Amino acid sequence: DGKSVTDIYAYPKNSTGNVDIDKEIESVGTTPITGKQANANIGDEITYKVTYSVPVPENGLTELKIVDTMDKGLTFTKEAGNITVKDVKEADGSEKTLIYDKDYKVTLDTEKNEVTIDFGSYLGSLQKNSTEEFTITYKVKLNESAVLGKAGNKNKVELVYKNYGETDSKTKTPDKEVKVFTYGIDLTKQGEGGAKLSGVEFKLTDGTNEIKVLKSGDAYYPSKDADASSTVTTGANGEINIRGLKPGTYKLTETKTKDGYVLLKDPVEIVITQTNA
16 A cells, blocks of 8 residues: 555464563552562461463364462452453553353362463454463452461462364473461470469560451461450460561560569560571
8 A cells, every 4th residue: 555564574384483471569558569579467368470471383273271279278258359360452452351150260279279370261362373361350358277487378370271283282481489487485384493384474465566366276367356465375285386487587575474473664575586597
């Protein structure tokens, strides 16, 4: 038509782009995070962000799914409000939000603590001879089974896909692991002659803020429950075990002691430092 063509795109028949997948922590509670490591209290909600791209050949795909296997310290709840999936459809970066249970299906294997996001019902909507890009955000909670210290609480994500006419599925995983770290406090209250004092009460604070906890088994855990309290009490062995705290400076102020003893004049200060390196 008399106009110059300056941009020409050539797509090889069976290869239209790069397969890639990445995962980051987007936030802990309302605190934004950018990266693959974060600190959290037990009970905190963690938002993960998975981005991936997959080439779609001339005859399309016959399988496309994301599989995330989580450590037992992470809890995923299978419900529509807990996950968002977007397909980057245009060159300008505009996105299409996919519909839960229609464009994709979510399954949860509680034995393996494995979440699968299956795009089988969306394969017909993929653009042929292109590279499709998706963004997935979903939420988990750090629970009482969380690992304390530098080992961290991990989840391994994997992209699984299959081209039309092929027998075997292909997989792709991110280069680096994503980890959430949490820590704890152990305290033993001793009296005269090293006697272990039970029933001694302390108030747990972070600076001037009270840290609300509930007891489960032999330990206290941070909690937003209405029955939670900042008071922790020594057991028969004189111990207080607190699990699932972010790094920071904490204080235990003695508020009730045994007969024949006086309250500690100053709070017990505990500094938890990040040791995941």
